[in-house]
Amino acid sequence: MLLPDKHITFAESLLGLGAYVLETLSTPMTIDQVWRSFEKSRGADYPAFHSFDNLVLAVDSLYALGILSLNEDGKLSRYEVSKRHATN
Template sequence: MILPTKHIPQNETLLGVGATLLSHLRGPMTVSGLWERLRAEPNVGTFERFVLAVNLLYMIGAIEMENGLIVRAAP
């Protein structure tokens, strides 16, 4: 469920959740602050999916941790 397939739409994949996460990450935020902002989003669903999306974005270098805050990586 990382990438979309014929039977899984993009917004239900971890990549889709990551895109939603990045759209809400406008400045440095704590993990709990970002979760509070995203918990009402229907495609995020559970905290587990949120954490998996954060991990995916960190592994591909889209986000970084600085002083305990999540920030977008420099382009």
């Protein structure tokens, strides 16, 4: 369920849910705020069902990959790569 395959669409995979999380995090948010945003967009903007557990797994995966960080206020934010690090 982490990756899409023959029987699991991209939207149903944790990778697809992670992409939604990254798109949602234009500003730092708590996990509860991300969940509320997902619940509002479920059906119309996001075609697959996911539980809160799946959201936590997607966030954990993004954090382990170094794509998300947790700030001092306990909010999730996208890890911004500086241009100096990107060129090395």
